[in-house]
Amino acid sequence: MFIQTEATPNPATLKFLPGCAVMPGGGTANFVNGAEAGRSPLASRLFDLEGVAGVFLGADFVTVTKEGRMDWDAIKPQILGALMDHFASGKPAVEGVVAAAAAADDPVVAQIKELLDTRVRPAVAQDGGDIIFRRFENGVVYLHMQGSCSGCPSSTATLKHGIENMLRHYIPEVSEVRAAE
Numbered sequence: 123m124f125i126q127t128e129a130t131p132n133p134a135t136l137k138f139l140p141g142c143a144v145m146p147g148g149g150t151a152n153f154v155n156g157a158e159a160g161r162s163p164l165a166s167r168l169f170d171l172e173g174v175a176g177v178f179l180g181a182d183f184v185t186v187t188k189e190g191r192m193d194w195d196a197i198k199p200q201i202l203g204a205l206m207d208h209f210a211s212g213k214p215a216v217e218g219v220v221a222a223a224a225a226a227d228d229p230v231v232a233q234i235k236e237l238l239d240t241r242v243r244p245a246v247a248q249d250g251g252d253i254i255f256r257r258f259e260n261g262v263v264y265l266h267m268q269g270s271c272s273g274c275p276s277s278t279a280t281l282k283h284g285i286e287n288m289l290r291h292y293i294p295e296v297s298e299v300r301a302a303e
Contacts, residue, residue: 130250130270137250151179152268164215178269185250185269261297
C-alpha cells in the first residue's frame with residue numbers, strides 16, 4: 123500500500139491519502155484526544171503514537187495534527203506505519219457508524235447546508251479539513267472547523283471573507299458567519 127501525504131495550510135497538520143475509502147458514505151469523524159477515540163480503531167492507533175494531538179477522518183483521507191514540540195520528520199514515518207497496519211487489518215475506521223436520518227430543516231437552513239455541501243466542504247476537504255454546520259439564529263450562521271482547518275491561521279479569513287461573502291450573496295437572511303465552539 124502506498125500512502126500519499128500532502129501539506130495543509132495549517133503547519134501543525136498533514137493530510138494522508140491511503141488510496142481507499144476511510145469513511146464510507148462520505149461521513150467524517152473528528153477526535154481531539156485519545157479519550158474520544160475509543161470507537162475508532164484507526165484514531166486509537168494513531169493516538170498511541172507520541173506527539174499526535176488530533177485525528178480527523180474524511181471520506182478518503184486522514185488528517186493528523188501534531189503537538190507543537192514534535193517534528194514531522196520524527197513522527198511521519200510512525201504515522202505511515204500505523205495507517206498501513208490499520209488498513210491491512212481490515213478493521214473499520216470507526217465502529218458502529220450509522221447514517222443519520224435527515225431532519226426536516228427550515229428552508230433557509232436547508233439552503234445554507236446545500237451551499238456548504240456543494241461549494242465549501244469539497245474545497246475545505248482538499249486542505250484536509252471539514253466544516254460542520256452547527257446552527258442558524260438571528261441571521262448568524264455558526265460553523266465548526268475540523269481537521270487541518272481547526273486552529274489554522276487562515277481559518278478566520280476563510281470563514282469571514284470566503285464563506286460569509288458567499289452565503290450573504292445567495293441567502294439574504296444571512297448577515298454573518300461565526301466559528302462555533
